[in-house]
Amino acid sequence: xxxxxxxxxxxxxxxxxxxxxxxxxxxxxxxxxxxxYARIINLIGINITLAVxxxxxxxxxxxxxxxxxxxxxxxxxxxxFVTVYYGAAIAGLVGGTLNGxxxxxxxxxxxxxxxxxxxxxxxxxxxxxxxxxKGDYLAIVTLGFGEIIRVIILNIPAVGGxxxxxxxxxxxxxxxxxxxxxxxxxxxxxxxxxxFGRALSAIRGDEIAAEAMGVRTTRYKVMxxxxxxxxxxxxxxxxxxxxxxxxxxxxxNFVKSIEIVVMIVLGGIGSITGxxxxxxxxxxxxxxxxxxxxxxxxxxxxxxxxxxxLFMIFRPQGLFGRRELGWTWLRLPGRTKxxxxxxxxxxxxxxxGRRPTDRRSTLGGSDTDE
Amino acid sequence: xSSGEAPLLLDVRKVDKQFGGLAAVKDLSLQVPHGAxxxxxxxxxxxxxxxxxxxxxVYRPTDGEIHFDGRRVDxxxxxxxxxxxxxxxxxxxxxxxxxxxxxNVMTARHLRSRQWLADAIIGTPRxxxxxxxxxARARELLGIxxxxxxxxxxxxxxxxxxxxxxxxxxxxxxxxxxxxxDEPAAGMNPQESLALMDLIRWIRTEFAMTILLVExxxxxxxxxxxxxxxxxxxxxxxxxxxxxxxxxxxxxxxYLGGS
Numbered sequence: 054x055x056x057x058x059x060x061x062x063x064x065x066x067x068x069x070x071x072x073x074x075x076x077x078x079x080x081x082x083x084x085x086x087x088x089x090y091a092r093i094i095n096l097i098g099i100n101i102t103l104a105v106x107x108x109x110x111x112x113x114x115x116x117x118x119x120x121x122x123x124x125x126x127x128x129x130x131x132x133x134f135v136t137v138y139y140g141a142a143i144a145g146l147v148g149g150t151l152n153g154x155x156x157x158x159x160x161x162x163x164x165x166x167x168x169x170x171x172x173x174x175x176x177x178x179x180x181x182x183x184x185x186x187k188g189d190y191l192a193i194v195t196l197g198f199g200e201i202i203r204v205i206i207l208n209i210p211a212v213g214g215x216x217x218x219x220x221x222x223x224x225x226x227x228x229x230x231x232x233x234x235x236x237x238x239x240x241x242x243x244x245x246x247x248x249f250g251r252a253l254s255a256i257r258g259d260e261i262a263a264e265a266m267g268v269r270t271t272r273y274k275v276m277x278x279x280x281x282x283x284x285x286x287x288x289x290x291x292x293x294x295x296x297x298x299x300x301x302x303x304x305x306n307f308v309k310s311i312e313i314v315v316m317i318v319l320g321g322i323g324s325i326t327g328x329x330x331x332x333x334x335x336x337x338x339x340x341x342x343x344x345x346x347x348x349x350x351x352x353x354x355x356x357x358x359x360x361x362x363l364f365m366i367f368r369p370q371g372l373f374g375r376r377e378l379g380w381t382w383l384r385l386p387g388r389t390k391x392x393x394x395x396x397x398x399x400x401x402x403x404x405x406g407r408r409p410t411d412r413r414s415t416l417g418g419s420d421t422d423e
Numbered sequence: 424x425s426s427g428e429a430p431l432l433l434d435v436r437k438v439d440k441q442f443g444g445l446a447a448v449k450d451l452s453l454q455v456p457h458g459a460x461x462x463x464x465x466x467x468x469x470x471x472x473x474x475x476x477x478x479x480x481v482y483r484p485t486d487g488e489i490h491f492d493g494r495r496v497d498x499x500x501x502x503x504x505x506x507x508x509x510x511x512x513x514x515x516x517x518x519x520x521x522x523x524x525x526x527n528v529m530t531a532r533h534l535r536s537r538q539w540l541a542d543a544i545i546g547t548p549r550x551x552x553x554x555x556x557x558x559a560r561a562r563e564l565l566g567i568x569x570x571x572x573x574x575x576x577x578x579x580x581x582x583x584x585x586x587x588x589x590x591x592x593x594x595x596x597x598x599x600x601x602x603x604x605d606e607p608a609a610g611m612n613p614q615e616s617l618a619l620m621d622l623i624r625w626i627r628t629e630f631a632m633t634i635l636l637v638e639x640x641x642x643x644x645x646x647x648x649x650x651x652x653x654x655x656x657x658x659x660x661x662x663x664x665x666x667x668x669x670x671x672x673x674x675x676x677x678y679l680g681g682s
Binding site: 059239240243244246247248249250251252254255258259261262263264265266267268269270276280375 | 479480481500501502505506510511513517518519520521522526529530531532533534536538540543544545546550553554557593594597
């Protein structure tokens with residue numbers, strides 16, 4: 054994309070988000086969005102950010118982390134803390150208030166940045182020692198980290214302790230939720246397609262070969278972990294400041310972490326499209342099954358679990374596998390057939406048949422070999 | 424070119440490697456001059472691959488020093504050594520699975536990358552320029568190895584011989600000064616081995632490269648190396664030109680058993 058197209062895409066996205074945000078907040082003519090649906094849509098957006106960011110570490114780099122809720126908590130509590138205790142002062146600096154307008158906008162930006170920074174720092178602290186571990190061990194360390202964070206928060210009265218951070222101001226809007234979700238998708242996609250993404254895929258594929266090709270494995274794992282944690286922190290900040298959705302240590306336990314893992318496994322681990330679809334599906338599904346509870350209380354979660362089990366039996370690679378929805382869908386790796394003429398023996402014949410000098414001509418070299 | 428007068432690119436000084444009580448490599452010295460095509464041979468279990476793992480930083484020597492291009496490299500991490508200009512292929516091919524042929528080679532260009540993570544996230548001109556250059560260089564290499572038509576294929580779906588060539592292409596993409604080939608002819612039929620020798624000799628001239636070859640197959644080594652070192656049970660038993668090695672009694676004994 055050229056710089057001009059990038060600016061156009063950015064301005065266009067912001068304009069569309071702002072327009073949709075207006076519909077969400079004040080409706081369109083006679084139309085008012087059902088608050089229940091609005092809430093589910095907002096939660097989908099937050100879960101997209103969580104799933105896509107976790108995909109960077111679990112899907113792309115192949116490191117199994119199950120502590121994402123811990124980073125969400127660090128970022129969420131930090132962001133909410135900044136707004137509750139310093140929000141009015143920050144809004145005052147730009148001459149605004151916390152009741153909407155530019156003041157609230159700045160407070161939101163500052164609080165989310167603080168949340169991202171705190172979560173990134175936590176990611177660095179956890180990542181540096183633990184990313185030398187592999188597989189199950191890393192999973193256990195991240196799980197332990199999540200629980201430690203939860204217990205610490207439980208004991209801080211300034212952020213509500215066990216009651217949850219109910220002092221939070223509801224300043225999160227549709228605009229912020231989906232702006233962050235789109236930014237997360239763009240960031241993770243751009244990393245995946247770059248030389249850093251290839252280095253991470255190489256680590257996932259064969260760590261020994263990756264090191265032999267000059268990839269600093271631990272550094273890149275930590276880098277992915279920090280970016281992933283920062284984005285989870287932003288998701289936490291959005292979640293904690295959403296109307297009537299206060300952060301609560303009970304909701305940020307390892308069950309929440311597992312829920313995010315299930316989202317990316319369902320969508321297809323390693324696929325950004327899959328993470329988005331997985332997040333949306335797992336947010337909507339429990340709500341869609343709510344009707345069953347009226348007939349038989351508890352039936353909903355039984356059906357939910359049953360659906361997940363069936364899904365994993367019949368589509369273990371997830372909805373999308375490693376694929377992405379996009380222009381390259383038609384020529385995905387693994388789809389092209391190897392031409393018969395290039396099979397091994399024919400290949401060897403071709404190779405001996407051609408003099409080395411013929412090959413050299415493609416490079417324009419002038420050295421004589423024989 | 425391979426005379427003793429040439430400056431040394433690789434200088435291994437009295438290296439030992441022990442695994443518990445087992446001495447895998449004993450008092451190994453190995454001198455590879457700039458521009459040489461050097462063969463390291465020995466029967467099965469002689470310690471050849473251990474030597475490679477010591478050189479590339481997978482293992483740390485128990486004793487002794489390894490100098491590469493004027494720097495001491497023993498004890499350094501594999502990615503450091505790769506960055507200094509020593510890259511390898513593996514006896515049991517280690518391509519990056521679920522990456523395409525092209526991506527495998529592009530990944531090896533990572534250590535030449537000068538961009539920051541922010542360049543990639545924002546998509547700066549520097550990122551675009553580097554990405555274009557990386558792709559072009561990778562395709563050039565694939566073209567040389569006759570793999571460009573298969574560039575979008577998953578690497579591990581390639582036939583065996585092509586995977587071997589891809590691994591060499593990937594190692595060359597790092598622009599090494601010294602290329603280490605670990606049993607490149609393993610699993611190849613005589614015809615393929617012949618083609619491979621042709622290719623190795625050509626790479627050496629074309630890229631002005633020093634090559635250290637570990638091989639089990641005597642024919643391959645005798646055909647292309649100017650200088651050969653033979654090890655058995657982790658110890659050097661002979662060093663010399665192919666003709667000398669072929670006549671050397673200790674070598675004959677090691678390969679054919681006691682006479």
